[in-house]
Amino acid sequence: xxxxxxxxxxxxxxxxxxxxxxxxxxxxxxxxxxxxxxxxxxxxxxxxxxxxxxxxxxxxxxxxxxxxxxxxxxxxxxxxxxxxxxxxxxxxxxxxxxxxxxxxxxxxxxxxxxxxxxxxxxxxxxxxxxxxxxxxxxxxxxxxxxxxxxxxxxxxxxxxxxxxxxxxxxxxxxxxxxxxxxxxxxxxxxxxxxxxxxxxxxxxxxxxxxxxxxxxxxxxxxxxxxxxxxxxxxxxxxxxx
Numbered sequence: 001x002x003x004x005x006x007x008x009x010x011x012x013x014x015x016x017x018x019x020x021x022x023x024x025x026x027x028x029x030x031x032x033x034x035x036x037x038x039x040x041x042x043x044x045x046x047x048x049x050x051x052x053x054x055x056x057x058x059x060x061x062x063x064x065x066x067x068x069x070x071x072x073x074x075x076x077x078x079x080x081x082x083x084x085x086x087x088x089x090x091x092x093x094x095x096x097x098x099x100x101x102x103x104x105x106x107x108x109x110x111x112x113x114x115x116x117x118x119x120x121x122x123x124x125x126x127x128x129x130x131x132x133x134x135x136x137x138x139x140x141x142x143x144x145x146x147x148x149x150x151x152x153x154x155x156x157x158x159x160x161x162x163x164x165x166x167x168x169x170x171x172x173x174x175x176x177x178x179x180x181x182x183x184x185x186x187x188x189x190x191x192x193x194x195x196x197x198x199x200x201x202x203x204x205x206x207x208x209x210x211x212x213x214x215x216x217x218x219x220x221x222x223x224x225x226x227x228x229x230x231x232x233x234x235x236x237x238x239x240x241x
Contacts, residue, residue, distance in 0.1 A: 006229055013060055015232035017185035020056065021065040021207070023199055024049075026191030026215030039083040044217040046087055050095075053104065055221040056136055059228060063137045063181060065109070067199050071145035074114070085119060088142065092122045096129065103135030109177035110144030111152070139178065146201035149177055178203055186231045188224075190216040208234050 024045055031041030049066070056064050069084055099106065106127055112120045123142075153175035157167060173179065183203040189195070192213035196204065210227045212219065 006225075008059060008225055011059060011225075011228060012232060016060045016228060017208075017231055018061070019063040019065070019182050019184045019186075020061050021067070021184040021187045021200055021204075022052075022219075023067045023187070023189040023197060024216040024219075025189055025193055025197075027217060029191065030215035030217045038080055039087075041215075041217060042080075042084060042087055046091055048217050048219065051221055052219070052224060053099075053102075053136065053138065055224050057102070058221075059225070061136070063139070063184075065139040065141060065178075065184060065200070067141045067144065067197075069110075069142045069144070070198060071111070071143060071148050072198070074143075085116065089119050089122060092126050096126050099138075100130050100133065103133045104130060105133040105135075105137045106130045107137060107139045109139050109141045109149070111148065112143065114143055137181070139181075141199070144177075144199075146196075146198045150202055152177075172202070176202060183207065186210060186227065188212070188219075188227055190214055190219045206236070206238050208236065 027041035027045040028038035029041070030044065031038050034040070053064070068088070073084070074081060096106075106129075108123055108127060112123060115123070123140075150172075153172055156175045157171065162171065178200075183205070184200060184207045186209075187196075187200065187204055187207045188210045189197075190212055192211060194211055196209075200207075208231055210230055212223055212227065214223055
């Protein structure tokens, strides 16, 4: 069991995951508990991200992937979808300069074709602006789905004329949105739900999962630290003895 009073200086760098991915779940329920609309929770979740980014740098995590908007989220009420798109737009406008100063490299994984043109250009500009930063890579999964990603990879493999015999796990990985990045070591889903929800389903083959019973707006530095100590106690055998 992980002691609740352990501190960051007790983290062994050898056991800190290189790549952490987070399913940021529970914003709506967090808001409803407070008698507020769901978008109130989404905004709070966005504010919470600042603390987690700083904590990732502090703890030595090199790559963070966040599940911001799934391909299935288009099925939510139109006002909520519009609100989520507006939040992304506002976050880029408000946070880009500070993220760039802090050495954060922003990347997008998913399909930008369904995003409004002005927002798509903001995302692409943010990616270009931060491309040379290397303190922390942040993959924003927006309009992302794991199955759609694999289908897209297969389509690109076929378009490029690869023979069936040439298709290997390495080749498929090369065509995924996360090409040239290591697979996630640790995947965290907040809110206590025990589902992967179509997130990084190829890349998560040997990831460790952690399901804290905390809604995303309350998942703070201490909760991330607790997750890292849990990860450090796992015995990762990758199918071997």
